[in-house]
Amino acid sequence: MDWFPLYNSVRIAAVSTALVFFLGIFAAHWIAKAPRLVKGVLDVVLTLPLVLPPTVVGWLLLLALGPRRPLGAWVQAAFGLRLTMTWQSAIFAAVAVSFPLMYRTARGAFESFDGTLAQAGRALGLSNFYIFWRVQMPICRQGILAGTVLAFARALGEYGATSMLAGYTPGRTATVSTTVYQLWRTGQDALALRWVLVNLGISAAVLLAVNLLERKEGRSWP
Amino acid sequence: MALTVRIQKRYGDFRLDVDLSAETGRALALLGASGCGKSVTLKCIAGIDRPDRGRIELDGRVLFDSGAGIDLPPQRRRVGFLFQNYALFPHMTVERNVAVCLGRLDKRRRQARTAELLALLHLEGQAALYPRQLSGGQQQRAALARILAAEPRVLLLDEPFSALDSFLKWQLEQELREVLDRFPGPVVWVSHDRGEVFRNCPRVCVLDAGRSSPVMDMAELMSNPGTVGAARLSGCKNFAALRPGPAPGLVEVPAWGLTLQVSAPWREGLTTLGLRAHHLHPAEAGEANAFPCQIVRVTEDTSAVLAALRPDAASPGAPLLWMELPKEHWAALPDRDRLLAAVRPEDLMLLE
Numbered sequence: 001m002d003w004f005p006l007y008n009s010v011r012i013a014a015v016s017t018a019l020v021f022f023l024g025i026f027a028a029h030w031i032a033k034a035p036r037l038v039k040g041v042l043d044v045v046l047t048l049p050l051v052l053p054p055t056v057v058g059w060l061l062l063l064a065l066g067p068r069r070p071l072g073a074w075v076q077a078a079f080g081l082r083l084t085m086t087w088q089s090a091i092f093a094a095v096a097v098s099f100p101l102m103y104r105t106a107r108g109a110f111e112s113f114d115g116t117l118a119q120a121g122r123a124l125g126l127s128n129f130y131i132f133w134r135v136q137m138p139i140c141r142q143g144i145l146a147g148t149v150l151a152f153a154r155a156l157g158e159y160g161a162t163s164m165l166a167g168y169t170p171g172r173t174a175t176v177s178t179t180v181y182q183l184w185r186t187g188q189d190a191l192a193l194r195w196v197l198v199n200l201g202i203s204a205a206v207l208l209a210v211n212l213l214e215r216k217e218g219r220s221w222p
Numbered sequence: 223m224a225l226t227v228r229i230q231k232r233y234g235d236f237r238l239d240v241d242l243s244a245e246t247g248r249a250l251a252l253l254g255a256s257g258c259g260k261s262v263t264l265k266c267i268a269g270i271d272r273p274d275r276g277r278i279e280l281d282g283r284v285l286f287d288s289g290a291g292i293d294l295p296p297q298r299r300r301v302g303f304l305f306q307n308y309a310l311f312p313h314m315t316v317e318r319n320v321a322v323c324l325g326r327l328d329k330r331r332r333q334a335r336t337a338e339l340l341a342l343l344h345l346e347g348q349a350a351l352y353p354r355q356l357s358g359g360q361q362q363r364a365a366l367a368r369i370l371a372a373e374p375r376v377l378l379l380d381e382p383f384s385a386l387d388s389f390l391k392w393q394l395e396q397e398l399r400e401v402l403d404r405f406p407g408p409v410v411w412v413s414h415d416r417g418e419v420f421r422n423c424p425r426v427c428v429l430d431a432g433r434s435s436p437v438m439d440m441a442e443l444m445s446n447p448g449t450v451g452a453a454r455l456s457g458c459k460n461f462a463a464l465r466p467g468p469a470p471g472l473v474e475v476p477a478w479g480l481t482l483q484v485s486a487p488w489r490e491g492l493t494t495l496g497l498r499a500h501h502l503h504p505a506e507a508g509e510a511n512a513f514p515c516q517i518v519r520v521t522e523d524t525s526a527v528l529a530a531l532r533p534d535a536a537s538p539g540a541p542l543l544w545m546e547l548p549k550e551h552w553a554a555l556p557d558r559d560r561l562l563a564a565v566r567p568e569d570l571m572l573l574e
Contacts, residue, residue: 119270120309122296124323124372134322138313 001191004171005179006198008087012162012175013155016094020151023095024102025144029132032110050100054160057096061165065092084165087173093161098151105150109143110136149210153203225376225408229266229276229286238262238273240434242427244376244408250437251419252412253455254429260412261306263429264378267410268303269296280375281407302374306381308365310353316340316364317349323371339367343401358386359394366401377402377409383418395422416457420444428452446486450573453496459544460497464572473572478543479535482511483567496571499528499546504555505564512564518542520558527552531563 031042049057065072065083072083083089113136121131137144159177166173168182176199183192226243238259244250254260265271267278269285272293278286285299286292310319320339324332340346343363353361362382369377382398383391399422402409413419419426419440426443428435430451438448447453450461462477466488473488474481475495482495505512515531519542522528527549530542545563555561 114307114309116305116307116309117311119265119268119296120303120305121311122270123268123299123301123303124368125297125300126322126325127297130322135311135313139311 001194002171005174005176005195008090008173009156009175009177012087012090012094013152016091016098016155017148017152019091019095020099020102020155021148024099024106024147024151025137027099027103028106028110032107046103047100049096050104054093054097054158054162055164058093058161058164061092061096061161065089065165085167085169085173087166090158090162090166090173090175093165094155094158097158097161098154101154102147102151105143105147106140109140109147112143113140145210149206153206156202157199223281223375223407225267225281225410226279227263227267227276229263229273229278231262231266231271231273231275233262236432238432240429240432242410242434242437244410244425244437246406246408248425249402249409249411249423251423251426251440252410252429253414253416253419253426253443254412255414255455258429259432260414260429261380264303264380264410264412267299267376267378268301269294269299270303300373300375302369302372302377304362304365304369304377304379304382306384308353308361308385310361310365310368312353315350315352316345316356316367319353319364320367320371323368335371339371342370343367344397357390359390359397362386362394363397366398370401375407377405377407379409379411381412381414383413383415391418398422414455416455428455430455445571447496447571448574450494450496453571453573457498458496458571459499460502460541461573462495462497462541464492464495471567473570477537477540478513478533479537480513480533482565482570484570484572485568486570486572488572491574492572494573496573497543497565498569498571499544500526501569502531502543502545502563502565503547504551505562509564511567511570512562515543515561515563517559517561522549525549529561531561533563 027046031039034042062084063069067073067076067082067084075081075083083092117135117139118131121135122128157177159181162175163178168174168178174182176195180192180195180199183195223246224243228241229238231238236259240259240263242250242252252260252263262271266273273286273288275288276286277284277288280299284290284292285294314322317336317340321332321336324335327335340349343366345360345363345367348356348360348364353364356364383394386394395418411419411423424440425437426440427437428443428451430449435449435452443452443456447456447458462475465474465476467473467481470488471483472481473484473495514534516534517529518532519530520527525548526546529545529547531545532542543563
């Protein structure tokens, strides 16, 4: 059994989760403070990828990044980099579909954060940086962690936009989900089942790890 | 050392217009009903909220000046703010809550200073506990230790006892007093509880619907509050419209059908008579300002009896007069239906 699809899926999900972690947190932090109209508009725009079919997200991404589109063509001309049909292309897809999960859970966590703690910290002379990373983030960690895991799981399982952006090239862009489809399409059911089990195992392990982690941390400050 | 505040701020229809000053050694009470702008005023001083216009000065340092475009961030104001809920960081131990505010010291000095502050506030045994494991009083002391760690130049207390059970208050008030008495800067104590601030603050500023009264001595608020709003906050229960009487030293109260002797001179702008319930008493023989009343209703309090009186000459629909008597005086009354009540001329408050 060739393990490349697993390795590829994990690296795509890891890179995209790292990006989405910061993007989602900063979007949530900024938008929480924005005026109401801006908040309403941005909230819809940033959440759209969650409800759009992944193929629509893929189509829109191709519209921007495709080799004959302005941005894709420019990057190709300037840096000699293809934005589609490489394993990195799948990162764009994974980021786009998993971002709303991180953003919304982080925003929910920030909204339930008691603002007087930040105000008290400022009056005590603590820097805004310290207050955000050492007070607000630890207190909101359950929501942040949940968002991160959801984003990772979503990125790991992403299929629709990924297949449009990165395609299926064995050993180059194949991921677990595109491999399962390919194996099913070509009638290799036994192999497909193995990949399905791998997928189930990873997802269950991730969720279990988070549950254990949260229970352990939950004891540290009553 | 002094704090002077002159600020204005609009919130929709609500207008905040505050002018006050506080000095070291004479805690200033900011007294007002809920929603009158007390907390907002404190937040403006701390830099957490921003006034539309005005100037805030602390020991000659300008913290805010809309004209000069000065608006120091909270971190540079050195204002100690005790929040209603104490705002301790829930994920840090008591010790850590204090130590994080001592980042300017090296590790050894920080530990020493933390231990010193915890000892000062009798929290040595709670150093390793988390805020939620503390009682309300311990939380308050932990918050104070943390504030003192930041070495503020002024202390702002926002309803320091509103989160506590009343039976705890007395002891905690004494402990807070200890800290305040040692604090080398001005103190502003926000409250809606006149008893609490009467016991602890020699100076008072009344905030009524966003407007501040001039700062005065607490004793003056009790004897001569000046306005109806201030009188109400100082605990006065009886009010009625007022007009000058037929001779100097007399005033007429049409609602109660009374002409009363007063010791304060008449002046333009007076509209209302204020009469404290405990100043009303059964008349002695030959006492001035005596009037016959019917006793309409009686309410027993823990240590006193409150009786609602209707003067015989009162017009229909006039507000009842509340009289507060110690229980033993009430028990000694010969008649529980009718009473000759009286009030001393110097106890009558003429209000705007």
